[in-house]
Amino acid sequence: MSETIKRPKRKNPILKTRAPTLPPDRRSRIALGLVRGAAMGKLELQCCAACGAVQYPPREACVRCLSAELEWTVMSGRGELVSETTLHHSQELFFRERMPWRLGLVRLAEGVSLVVHLDARCGPAPSPVIVEAVLDRAGQAALVAKPDDGNTALADEPKLRNFTSDPRFRKVLVTDAKSPVGQAVVKAVLEAGADLVWAGHCEPWKNPPGWPAIAQLPKVTLVPLDVTDTKSVNELAAELGFKVDIVINTSEHHRTFGIFGRAGVETARAEMETNCFGLLRLAQAFGPVMQSRGADGETSAVAWVNLLSIYALSNFPQHATYSASMAAALSVAQALRAEMRVAGIRVVNIFPGPIDDEWNQLLLPPKLAPSAVARAIVGALEGSVEDVYPGDIAQDWLARFRDNPKALERELGR
Amino acid sequence: MKPNDPAPGPEILAGFTAALATGAIRIIDLTQTLGPDFPSIVMPPEIGQSRAFRMEEISRYDERGGAWYWNNLSFGEHTGTHFDAPIHWVSGRDLPNSSTDTIPVADFIAPAVVIDCSKESAADADFLLTPDFIKAWEAVHGKIPPRCWVLMRTDWSKKTDPAAYQNFDEVGQHTPGPDPDAVRFLLNERDVLGFGTETIGTDAGQAAHFLPPYPCHYYMHGAGRYGLQCLTNLDLLPPTGSSLIAPPLKIQQGSGSPLRVLALVPSSQAGASRP
Numbered sequence: 001m002s003e004t005i006k007r008p009k010r011k012n013p014i015l016k017t018r019a020p021t022l023p024p025d026r027r028s029r030i031a032l033g034l035v036r037g038a039a040m041g042k043l044e045l046q047c048c049a050a051c052g053a054v055q056y057p058p059r060e061a062c063v064r065c066l067s068a069e070l071e072w073t074v075m076s077g078r079g080e081l082v083s084e085t086t087l088h089h090s091q092e093l094f095f096r097e098r099m100p101w102r103l104g105l106v107r108l109a110e111g112v113s114l115v116v117h118l119d120a121r122c123g124p125a126p127s128p129v130i131v132e133a134v135l136d137r138a139g140q141a142a143l144v145a146k147p148d149d150g151n152t153a154l155a156d157e158p159k160l161r162n163f164t165s166d167p168r169f170r171k172v173l174v175t176d177a178k179s180p181v182g183q184a185v186v187k188a189v190l191e192a193g194a195d196l197v198w199a200g201h202c203e204p205w206k207n208p209p210g211w212p213a214i215a216q217l218p219k220v221t222l223v224p225l226d227v228t229d230t231k232s233v234n235e236l237a238a239e240l241g242f243k244v245d246i247v248i249n250t251s252e253h254h255r256t257f258g259i260f261g262r263a264g265v266e267t268a269r270a271e272m273e274t275n276c277f278g279l280l281r282l283a284q285a286f287g288p289v290m291q292s293r294g295a296d297g298e299t300s301a302v303a304w305v306n307l308l309s310i311y312a313l314s315n316f317p318q319h320a321t322y323s324a325s326m327a328a329a330l331s332v333a334q335a336l337r338a339e340m341r342v343a344g345i346r347v348v349n350i351f352p353g354p355i356d357d358e359w360n361q362l363l364l365p366p367k368l369a370p371s372a373v374a375r376a377i378v379g380a381l382e383g384s385v386e387d388v389y390p391g392d393i394a395q396d397w398l399a400r401f402r403d404n405p406k407a408l409e410r411e412l413g414r
Numbered sequence: 415m416k417p418n419d420p421a422p423g424p425e426i427l428a429g430f431t432a433a434l435a436t437g438a439i440r441i442i443d444l445t446q447t448l449g450p451d452f453p454s455i456v457m458p459p460e461i462g463q464s465r466a467f468r469m470e471e472i473s474r475y476d477e478r479g480g481a482w483y484w485n486n487l488s489f490g491e492h493t494g495t496h497f498d499a500p501i502h503w504v505s506g507r508d509l510p511n512s513s514t515d516t517i518p519v520a521d522f523i524a525p526a527v528v529i530d531c532s533k534e535s536a537a538d539a540d541f542l543l544t545p546d547f548i549k550a551w552e553a554v555h556g557k558i559p560p561r562c563w564v565l566m567r568t569d570w571s572k573k574t575d576p577a578a579y580q581n582f583d584e585v586g587q588h589t590p591g592p593d594p595d596a597v598r599f600l601l602n603e604r605d606v607l608g609f610g611t612e613t614i615g616t617d618a619g620q621a622a623h624f625l626p627p628y629p630c631h632y633y634m635h636g637a638g639r640y641g642l643q644c645l646t647n648l649d650l651l652p653p654t655g656s657s658l659i660a661p662p663l664k665i666q667q668g669s670g671s672p673l674r675v676l677a678l679v680p681s682s683q684a685g686a687s688r689p
Contacts, residue, residue, distance in 0.1 A: 205453060205580030229450045230470055255460070266462060 004156045007169055008298035020294030020343045021093040025138035030058045033072050034141035038133035041385040043143070045112065047073035054110040077132060079108040081125045081145060084118055094137070098159065106131055106145050116145040119157050123147065134163040134384035137344035139337070144384075155382050163384040165303035165346050168193035170245035175200045175225055175282060180357050181307060182250040183214045184374035189248070190219055192378045195299075198240065200225030200251075202232070227251045227278030228270075237285035242293070247286055248305040248377060251278050254359040258320045268321035276328040279306060283336045294343030304340060305348045305377055306333045310394040312351060313401050314408050337386070348380045353393025366392050437681055444645045444658070444675040446571065448494040452644070453576045455492060455614055456587070464490030491670040497662035498616065498631070498641030502669040505636030512638060514668030521640070522661035524607050526563035526677065527555070528651045531590060535568035539581055539588040540620055545599040555653045560605035563642070563658050566592065570612040571646035581619065591618025594629035601637050608640030610658075612648060616641040645675060652683035 011017075027035075037044030047054050050067035054075070061068050084104040090096050104118035106129055114131060122129055128148040136142045144160060146152045155166035172189045176182045177199030186197050196219045201211075204224070215222055223240070226232040227249075253274035255267045262268075293301040311323035312330040330349065337347035354360040356367035368391040376390035389398045400408045433439040446452055454466040467489040473479025492498070500506030501513045511517055529551050534541045543566055548558070558564060568590050573579040581588045591611065592600075600606045609616050609630055616630040626632045634641055642660060656679045662671035 203456075204575075205456070205577045205582050207577075207582070226450070228466070229468060231450055266465070270463060270465075 005158065005161065005166070005168060011297055017293065018097075018295040020137075020291075020300075021097060022138040022342070022344055023094040023136045023140070023142075024092055025136075025140045027140060028058075030060055032141075033058050034133060035135070035139075036072060037074065038135055038141035039385060039387045040389070041133070041383060043075045043077050043131060043133040044072040045075050045108075045110070046070040054108075054112045056108075056112045056114050075131075076109050077130050078148065079106040079114070079129055079131055079145070081105075081118070081122055081127050081129045082107050082113070083125050084122075098162065101159065104129075104145055106143075114143050116143040117160065117163075119144065119146040119152065119160055121147050121152055121157060132384075135346065135386055136163060137346075139341050139346070139386070153382060154384060165246065165348070165381040166193075167246060167378065167381050169195050169299050170302065171195050171198070171243055171299075172246045172248060173198045173200065173223075173240075173244045173286070175227055175247065175249045175278075176251040177201055177214060177220075177222075178206070178208060178211050179250060179252065180210070180370040181252075181355060181373050183210050184370040185248055185250055185377055186214055186217065186220060188371070188374035188378045189246075189381075190217065192382065194246075195219070196221060198223045198244070200236070202226035202229075227281055228273045230281055233281040233285045237289065241286050241289040244286060244290060245293075245299055245301050246303045246305070246381065247282065247290070248307075249279060249282055250307045251275075251282075252307060253325070254319070254322050254357075256319050256322070256359055256362070258317050262321070268324065271322050271325035272328060275322075275325040276332060279329050279332050279336070283332070283339075287336065287339060290345055291340065291343040294345050301343070301345055303346045303348060303381055304336065305350065305380065307373070307377075308333065308349050308351050310351045310353050310389065310397045313397065314405060314412060316412050346386055348377075348386050348388065350377055350380070350388045350390065351394055351398070352376070352389075353391050353397065368393075440679045440681050442647055442650050442656075442677040442679055444647050444651075444677050445495045445673075446644050446646050448489075448672055451576070452494055453580050453614060454490070456580065456582070464492055466490075467493050489672065491665065491668055491672075492643075494672045495642070495644040495646070495675060496670050496672045497660060498635065498643070498670045499662065499668060500635040500638045500640070501667070502641075503628075503631045503635035505632050506638060509638045512635075514662045514665045514671050517640075517662075519661065521607060523659050524561060524563055524657065525559065526565055526610075526651070526656050526658045527558055527654050528565045528567050528648055528656070530567045530653070532567055532569040532649070535570065535590040539590065540618065541568075541590040542593040542618060543591070543596045544593050545595050548596060548599060551653075558600070558604045558606065561607045562604075563608050563610055563660075564600055564604075564606050565610040565642075565645065565648055565651070566590070566612070567648040567651075568612050569649060571644075571648070580614065585620075586622070587614075587619030589613040589615075589619035591616065591621055592630050593618075594624055594626065594633075597629045597633045601633055601639065606639065608642060609634055610642035610645050612643075612645050614644060616643050641670075642675060647677075651677055651679060655680055655683045 045054050045056050048062035048067050049069035051065040053064040055063050082105045087101040102118040104116050106114045106116050129145040130148050131145050134142050134144050154160045155164040167189050172194045174185050177186050178201045199220050199222050225236050253271045290301040309326040312326035315323040333349050340347050352368050352373050354363045354367045356369050376388050380388045450467050455464050469485045472484045474483045499514050500509050506512050617628045621628050656677045659676045662673045
């Protein structure tokens with residue numbers, strides 16, 4: 001963690017809280033091709049299958065040979081800053097509030113020129129830079145150039161910090177801090193510089209390993225929260241919803257049954273109750289008040305993280321009902337993303353493969369350590385992504401899903 | 415009433431309602447409030463789970479329903495202050511009239527005795543009620559009559575901290591209850607109607623390790639008798655002389671039900687069960 005970002009002063013309570021503004025977000029369908037990679041932190045540009053030309057901005061046909069066979073292809077990101085300028089005026093409210101704003105022209109190694117948001121730490125042109133695809137506060141893809149020195153976090157640059165959900169100095173609610181992942185997340189966000197963590201916990205008579213130590217951590221406040229209980233969710237939101245800058249929903253109910261493995265719907269219902277309706281309850285209780293604080297200074301409400309599962313993409317029949325509940329949760333999360341976008345609040349979905357916990361005991365490695373899930377969550381907040389597939393299994397399933405979802409369905413059904 | 419007695423006249427109920435009106439008979443509520451914060455039964459996580467009490471608003475004088483407030487509820491049959499029917503246990507599965515819809519209604523109003531184990535339970539969370547303890551109680555208060563509720567007062571209901579109420583450690587729950595001999599004694603020697611507790615079950619917290627496991631459930635329900643648990647205010651009942659009104663919901667093939675348990679107590683006796 002760098003010291004470049006100073007702790008902001010407390011808010012002046014006699015001044016009006018500013019309303020959130022968004023950067024311009026109208027895009028053609030072709031231009032939206034950029035967001036597919038950017039959502040996962042990848043810079044993808046159109047590459048012509050016929051002649052090999054890389055082009056930017058995105059178009060319907062190849063600018064060199066007019067072929068319509070254009071494939072979105074991952075770029076190296078390496079390039080040279082060709083020129084730079086600093087904007088002092090804009091007709092866009094979002095940028096007017098943030099002037100001056102630095103822009104640059106970068107010649108990418110792949111031979112194409114890009115207009116980029118320029119990191120203040122980039123030397124004068126010409127100089128080597130790394131271009132990254134990021135998400136702006138409207139959730140649209142944007143291009144950012146950083147110095148090519150391998151160690152420049154977006155969140156450490158005061159302007160580019162706008163593209164992140166940096167937990168530094170922010171107040172975080174972890175909805176289930178008792179689970180192995182929840183405990184790891186509490187530790188990770190505190191290490192990342194969060195001001196405090198509200199550690200949600202239910203069923204106070206259960207005292208799992210590790211929990212007493214978490215409860216003792218400085219900057220941790222235990223709060224009763226059961227996402228299956230509307231009263232509990234509403235009471236907590238009423239108490240502290242107006243102070244929460246980041247929600248990390250780690251609440252999860254996971255049983256390991258196929259359709260025939262557990263008679264009746266009670267286990268499936270319990271999974272839905274936590275994984276899907278729990279998210280819906282949290283969203284209804286905490287979402288609106290967070291929206292109202294989307295521009296509340298340097299430590300505004302900024303992000304909402306959902307711990308989902310790679311099984312949300314395609315059902316893993318050995319864990320059939322859990323997969324179904326996670327697919328439902330993903331759908332709710334997509335709707336929440338649309339609702340929160342108007343306030344510039346990012347909804348981040350984490351799609352881990354099997355986590356190394358009791359419910360995945362019978363699955364062979366590789367399995368994700370809870371600490372690895374926590375690192376993925378903090379990484380998403382410090383960076384600028386909204387879909388995270390941590391670990392080899394998740395990456396493998398995602399690749400197979402994107403290549404041929406029917407093939408993955410057959411493979412998982414074996 | 416003997417078979418040859420003349421049929422009672424209308425005055426028999428008039429006397430009762432008059433006693434209620436004058437306060438000569440007091441009504442004591444033995445029921446915990448049914449809500450999401452009251453502890454629910456804990457089972458190993460891989461087996462079937464009883465749903466905790468949950469309440470979702472249908473409308474509250476709002477756009478979901480103009481002038482009215484109401485809720486949808488969900489909970490397991492064995493939630494909050496609740497009644498256990500014989501069909502709840504495998505030992506009672508083949509008995510006639512053993513579910514909440516078929517139990518004879520006469521069993522829902524019955525006398526009760528209260529055995530005070532509060533000091534012993536305060537000293538030892540794993541306190542077990544034994545035949546000797548019951549006989550010592552009888553030496554003071556008289557023999558337990560047949561077809562009578564036996565209520566085990568432990569003051570456990572006074573534990574408002576849910577963690578203390580559940581009282582788990584790494585080897586499970588520690589709450590008082592009857593030992594297997596006591597249950598056999600109450601059934602075979604005293605023909606009781608049922609057994610009631612202030613804890614989350616009629617059996618002790620460690621009763622999974624008894625022989626047989628969960629003896630109060632096993633024997634009581636096997637004999638067609640009933641259970642009441644999560645009771646409160648047992649400290650306001652006399653050792654003898656009270657009667658319970660404890661009808662469960664008439665759930666088809668129900669194994670139990672949350673219910674309102676009312677105790678009728680002669681006002682001269684209301685107060686405490688300690689002699």
